[in-house]
Amino acid sequence: MTLEIIGISVLWMFLFGYIIVASIDFGAGFFNAYNILTRREHILTNVIERYLSPVWEVTNVFLVFFFVGIIGFFPKTAFYYGTTLLVPASIAIVLLAIRGSYYAFAMYGSYGHRGYTFMYGMAGLFIPASLSIVLTISEGGFVSMINGNPVLNYSSLFTSPLTWSIVVLSITALLYISSVFLTWYANKAGDPSATKLLRKYALIWALPTMITAAGIIFELRSHNAEHYTRILDLWWVFGLSFLLFLGTVWFIWKRRKYGLAFVLLVGQFALAFFGYGVSHYPYLLYPYLTIYDSFTNEAMAISLIVAFIAGLGLLLPSLYLLLRLFLFNKDYVRGNKDHHA
Amino acid sequence: MGNEEAVFYSRILTELTLSFHILYATIGVGIPLMIMIAQWVGIKKNDEHYILLARRWARGFVITVAVGVVTGTAIGLQLSLLWPNFMELAGNVIALPLFMETFAFFFEAIFLGIYLYTWDRFENQKKHLLLLIPVAIGASFSAVFITMVNAFMNAPQGFDLVNGELININPLIAMFNPAMPTKVAHVVVTAYMTSAFVLASIAAFRLLKGSNHVYHKKALFLTMKVGLIFSIATAITGDFSGKYLAEYQPEKLAAAEWHFETEENAPLIMYGILDDGEVKYAIKVPYGLSILAHSNPFEEVKGLNEFPEDEIPPLYIHYLFDLMVTIGVGLMFISALYVYAVGRKWSFVETNWFRWILVAGGPLAMLAIEAGWWLAEVGRQPWVLRGIMRTEDAATTSGQVDIMLVLFAGLYLILGVGSVVVLRRMFKKNPVEQEIEDRRKEKGGDFL
Numbered sequence: 001m002t003l004e005i006i007g008i009s010v011l012w013m014f015l016f017g018y019i020i021v022a023s024i025d026f027g028a029g030f031f032n033a034y035n036i037l038t039r040r041e042h043i044l045t046n047v048i049e050r051y052l053s054p055v056w057e058v059t060n061v062f063l064v065f066f067f068v069g070i071i072g073f074f075p076k077t078a079f080y081y082g083t084t085l086l087v088p089a090s091i092a093i094v095l096l097a098i099r100g101s102y103y104a105f106a107m108y109g110s111y112g113h114r115g116y117t118f119m120y121g122m123a124g125l126f127i128p129a130s131l132s133i134v135l136t137i138s139e140g141g142f143v144s145m146i147n148g149n150p151v152l153n154y155s156s157l158f159t160s161p162l163t164w165s166i167v168v169l170s171i172t173a174l175l176y177i178s179s180v181f182l183t184w185y186a187n188k189a190g191d192p193s194a195t196k197l198l199r200k201y202a203l204i205w206a207l208p209t210m211i212t213a214a215g216i217i218f219e220l221r222s223h224n225a226e227h228y229t230r231i232l233d234l235w236w237v238f239g240l241s242f243l244l245f246l247g248t249v250w251f252i253w254k255r256r257k258y259g260l261a262f263v264l265l266v267g268q269f270a271l272a273f274f275g276y277g278v279s280h281y282p283y284l285l286y287p288y289l290t291i292y293d294s295f296t297n298e299a300m301a302i303s304l305i306v307a308f309i310a311g312l313g314l315l316l317p318s319l320y321l322l323l324r325l326f327l328f329n330k331d332y333v334r335g336n337k338d339h340h341a
Numbered sequence: 342m343g344n345e346e347a348v349f350y351s352r353i354l355t356e357l358t359l360s361f362h363i364l365y366a367t368i369g370v371g372i373p374l375m376i377m378i379a380q381w382v383g384i385k386k387n388d389e390h391y392i393l394l395a396r397r398w399a400r401g402f403v404i405t406v407a408v409g410v411v412t413g414t415a416i417g418l419q420l421s422l423l424w425p426n427f428m429e430l431a432g433n434v435i436a437l438p439l440f441m442e443t444f445a446f447f448f449e450a451i452f453l454g455i456y457l458y459t460w461d462r463f464e465n466q467k468k469h470l471l472l473l474i475p476v477a478i479g480a481s482f483s484a485v486f487i488t489m490v491n492a493f494m495n496a497p498q499g500f501d502l503v504n505g506e507l508i509n510i511n512p513l514i515a516m517f518n519p520a521m522p523t524k525v526a527h528v529v530v531t532a533y534m535t536s537a538f539v540l541a542s543i544a545a546f547r548l549l550k551g552s553n554h555v556y557h558k559k560a561l562f563l564t565m566k567v568g569l570i571f572s573i574a575t576a577i578t579g580d581f582s583g584k585y586l587a588e589y590q591p592e593k594l595a596a597a598e599w600h601f602e603t604e605e606n607a608p609l610i611m612y613g614i615l616d617d618g619e620v621k622y623a624i625k626v627p628y629g630l631s632i633l634a635h636s637n638p639f640e641e642v643k644g645l646n647e648f649p650e651d652e653i654p655p656l657y658i659h660y661l662f663d664l665m666v667t668i669g670v671g672l673m674f675i676s677a678l679y680v681y682a683v684g685r686k687w688s689f690v691e692t693n694w695f696r697w698i699l700v701a702g703g704p705l706a707m708l709a710i711e712a713g714w715w716l717a718e719v720g721r722q723p724w725v726l727r728g729i730m731r732t733e734d735a736a737t738t739s740g741q742v743d744i745m746l747v748l749f750a751g752l753y754l755i756l757g758v759g760s761v762v763v764l765r766r767m768f769k770k771n772p773v774e775q776e777i778e779d780r781r782k783e784k785g786g787d788f789l
Contacts, residue, residue, distance in 0.1 A: 057410060057450040064414055065443045071421055072436030075429050082425030086739040089422055094752050097411035101756060104407030105763050149738040296433050303437050303512045311444035318451045318475075325455055325462075332458075 003301045004291045007073035010308060011066055012277045016270060018062035020177060025059050026124030027178020028052055029099065031201065033121020036114060040197075047186045047194045051327070056103045058322070060096070072304050076294035080285050084143055084152040085134065092130040095123040128170035136163045139224045140286030150288070162219045169212040173269070176205035180248060180265050184258035189333045195258075202252050210245065213272065224286060230279040237278075241271035348733045350742035351423040354749060356718075358416045360711060361753045365409035365760075367710050370484045370529065371536025372402045373449075373477040378567065380470045390556045391563075392466065393776065398540065401764055403457060408760050413446075415749070423742065427725050427735035430507070434500050435493045437512040442486035449479025481529055488528045492520035495717075496589055497726045523585045524717075527578040531669075531713065534575050535706040537568035538672060542703030545696045547773075556773050561699070562683060568702075569676035575669055580633065587634030590727065591643040593720035596654045597662040598630055599623075600644050607631045607642040612663055615656055654722045661716040668709035672702055 028048045035044050071078050102120045137143060142157045143150045157163055179201035186194035217238075220228040231238070244264045251261035282290040295301065326332050376395045383391030421428045452475040463469050493499075499515030500507045544561035547554075586594035594600070599610050599620050609629025613622045628638035635642070645653055675698060682690045689695055721727060725735045 055454060057406070057454060058447070060410055060414060061443065061447045061450050064417055064446065067418060067421070068436075068439050068443050071428055071432045072440045075432030075436070078421040078428035078432055079425045082421035082423075082428060083737050083739055086422045086737060086745060087741050089418055090745045090748060093411075093415045093418055094748060096414060097752055097756065100411035100414070101407045101759065104403045105759055151738075296436065297507070297510045299510045300433060300436055300512050304440055307437060307441055307444070311441070311447075314444065315447055315451075318448060322451050322455060325459060 003298065003305070004295045006305060007295065007301060008277075008291050010305075011069045011073065012274065014062060014066045014069065016273050018059075018066055019273070020266060020269065021055070021059045021062060022128075023174035023177040024181045025052060025056065025178075026099075026127060027174050028182060029102075029124040030121045030175065031178070031182070031198070033118050035197075036117055043193050043197055044182075044186075047182065047189055047191055051182075051185055052103065055322070055326070056100070058319075060100055063096075069304075073296055073301065074284060074291065074294040075296055076289060077284060080143070080150050080289055081134065081137075083150050084137065088130045088133045092127055095127045095130065098123045099127070125171055125174075128174055129167045132166045132170040133157070133163070136160070136166050138280070138283070138285055139220070139227065140283075140288075141223065143285065143288070145288070160223075162216070162223050165212055165216045165219055169209070169216060172205055172208040172212055176202065176209045177265060177269065179205060180252065180258075180262050183252065184262045185327075185333070187258050188330075199252055199255070203249070206245070206249050206252075210242075227279060227286070230281075231275070234275050234279055237271050237275035241268045241275065244268035244271065344736070344738060345733075347738060347740065347742050348736040350746050351736040352732065354742060354746045355416075355419060355423055356715075357746070357750060357753065358412065358419055359714070359718075361757070362409065362412040362416050363710060363714055364707060365405050365412060366484075367532045367535050367707070368402075368405045368539065369409040370480050370532035371534075372398060372405070372540075373453075373473065373480045374533055375536055375540055375564070375567065376402065377470070377473040377477050379563065380466070380473060382563065384466050384470060388559075389780075390559050393556065393773065393780070394560050394563075396460065397768070397773065397776070399457060400767065404760050404764050404767070406453065408756050410450075412753070412756070415752075423737050424725070424735045425737055427730060430730060431493070431497075431726060433507050434497070434510055434512065434515045435490050438486040438489040438493075438516050442483050442490075445479045445482035445486060447479075449476050449483065452476045452479065484529055484532060485525050488525045489516050489518075489521055491717075492524040493518050494725065495524070495721055495727055496520040497729055502729065519589050520585060523578060523582040527575065527582050527713075530571050530574040530578055531710060534568055534571035534672070535703075535710055537564045537571060538676075538706040539703035540564045541568055541676075542700050545699035545702075549693060549696045549700065552772065552774070554773060556777070562680075565676045565679045565699075568672065569680055572669065572673035572676060576673060579666070579669065583633040584635065587642060590720075592645065592648045592653060593658075594634065595643060595645040595648075596656055597658050597716060597720060599656065599659050600630060600642060601646050603641060603644040603647055605631070605641045606639055607634070609633060610659075615659070652723065654720045658716050658720050661712040661719070664712040665709045665716060668705045668712075672706060672709075675699070675702065 028051070032044055032048050099120055102116060106116065106120075136157065137152070139162065142153050142160070144153060145151075179198050183195055183198040183202050186198055217228070217231055220231065245268045247264040248261045248268065251257045251264070282292060284291055284294060296304075376398050379391045379395040379398065383389065383393075383395060452472055456469070456472040456476055459469065459472070493515055496518040497515070498518050499512065500510045541561055541564035544557045544564060547557045548561065583594065586597075599613075599615060600607060606628055607630035609626040609632075610620060611624040611626060613620050613624070615621075630642050631638050631640045634640070679690055679695075679699070723731050723733075725732045
């Protein structure tokens with residue numbers, strides 16, 4: 001295993017972590033806003049705020065970790081993606097800022113301001129949309145080199161069906177992931193009406209997620225044939241992922257073992273995400289940038305990996321503690337002890 | 342938009358983001374330490390007032406942390422979005438501390454969440470105090486690591502540049518560059534100092550506004566003591582920074598000091614204005630600059646005339662230098678006076694005019710932080726990597742930077758106004774008298 005592969009695997013793992021925790025977060029914000037608009041906030045708000053409050057900051061770190069890491073391991077990505085992504089990434093930053101400040105502002109300040117809550121919920125849907133543009137661009141065909149500098153072609157980007165399929169997938173997947181997780185959480189909290197509502201959401205969003213994911217593979221056939229062939233070579237990974245998907249839906253449908261259903265869901269997305277990543281190999285930006293020609297020098301790579309291992313040694317126990325105290329603490333989940341500073 | 346405009350707007354946007362971010366970041370570094378001290382004093386003296394102090398500070402801290410986190414994310418991404426060529430080059434050498442900063446941030450985020458949401462869960466307050474240690478360490482270490490990156494931009498090393506290629510890269514040498522010790526020390530202690538004075542401002546303001554509660558008096562005395570200690574540390578590290586500049590970045594020191602001719606027995610110029618290359622109305626401290634630069638009144642200090650004209654930073658940084666030093670020294674004297682006078686039971690510290698001075702302390706400390714950073718950053722011009730890459734070669738070629746500037750200015754306006762409104766409302770609705778009363782009911786009479 002080369003250093004390049006280790007580097008990209010580490011980053012891909014963190015990006016996956018971000019996608020799961022951020023999906024839960026964004027989806028929860030959206031469901032919350034939707035329920036407030038339809039005057040049903042009493043059903044969900046408690047469950048959602050109890051889960052999200054202690055972890056909102058942690059969610060954000062996963063993203064920071066990914067983008068700092070990719071510049072560290074692959075400095076040339078700063079040149080290609082930095083130049084082309086100015087507008088979409090800036091929009092994402094602004095939306096993230098609105099969300100990031102919400103919890104603090106709402107928890108301690110103007111509790112439950114409707115306008116802000118609504119903005120918060122909508123921002124959660126637009127962030128994945130603006131960030132998923134990166135995935136579209138990485139497929140190639142939207143960046144041209146002018147005078148040695150990369151330039152993003154917005155009109156071809158916005159008229160491409162691939163772009164919109166990826167945007168739709170990011171939104172449906174986040175609503176699906178979020179609702180499955182929250183079904184489990186609400187059930188643990190002993191809140192039958194929230195469980196019922198979230199279970200309904202989970203079943204609603206399951207099918208669209210699958211359809212768009214399949215559609216993207218199909219569109220890649222004409223957009224990036226090389227990538228498409230590599231995906232077909234890995235058909236068994238995606239097949240396995242689909243089986244896990246069926247498992248999740250089965251348990252949710254039968255109202256049984258919500259915890260296991262969520263574990264299967266994480267497995268499903270992990271397989272699909274890593275399958276996608278492996279099939280994208282070796283390109284970071286097709287066809288200009290591979291992980292080999294953008295990789296940092298060996299000394300930096302080794303010290304980054306050492307720092308990473310040391311950091312994980314610190315983080316994993318801390319994360320475990322966080323989960324023990326909140327997510328897996330019966331008293332906390334049921335809201336018996338909710339005394340924040 | 343031509344490239345020149347892209348460079349211009351990129352600079353403005355970076356400056357705007359950083360200027361806004363450091364207000365919250367400075368507090369973010371300093372307040373956890375203050376909370377920890379209050380919690381610790383409370384446990385040691387078995388005095389609920391200090392525990393309450395810690396709790397109320399923590400509550401306000403959440404708001405500033407939220408804004409600090411999101412603006413920090415913004416600047417983190419903007420580095421690559423606005424300065425892609427710089428990041429491509431520097432990323433090869435300086436990615437390690439940048440990476441480690443996110444770990445420190447991660448560490449802090451986890452324990453801050455735990456600290457805030459387990460307020461009444463532990464019977465033993467000491468356990469709760471233990472949670473604050475990783476928060477304070479994480480906060481301070483993110484400042485340490487990110488300042489290392491900035492120090493590298495002032496004193497790049499840890500690589501060889503051969504025909505435009507970077508070779509023999511050593512990340513540790515890049516991290517421990519000559520600018521690192523003074524910069525890191527100065528940044529960390531000024532953050533502690535500023536946070537102490539900001540909290541002192543609040544206590545003084547409450548006392549002024551008629552609340553004569555002993556809680557505020559305890560808060561004021563504690564924060565002024567801490568402020569005094571760290572303002573002395575600030576002065577010392579500031580002096581070391583001057584010596585560093587004389588040795589490694591003489592053009593920055595000379596520009597900040599309007600020191601044109603290389604000379605021995607160099608005087609320090611305070612205040613004054615520059616008119617057509619002539620310094621007017623300035624106070625000259627004989628030998629001052631030689632002492633600042635070399636600890637020796639007779640030593641030679643390099644003047645601006647020795648440098649090529651296109652490598653000299655803008656001369657207005659002198660005003661920033663004056664502002665920073667004046668505020669720093671002023672606050673040191675005020676806090677020393679206050680602590681001494683309280684010890685002697687002098688009554689003027691209870692007068693309104695003196696309390697107004699204390700109220701001004703926090704905002705002034707913030708202003709000094711801004712001035713200091715502007716001085717440090719503008720003083721590095723025209724370089725983004727001193728001696729290696731000029732700022733105009735580092736910026737993006739994208740044509741939409743001006744629109745993004747407007748977008749972000751709007752965002753910071755909302756965040757700035759929002760955080761002030763929320764903080765005000767939070768403490769106005771729930772003054773300390775009310776909270777003590779509530780706690781007494783909760784705990785069944787044995788509270789205070």
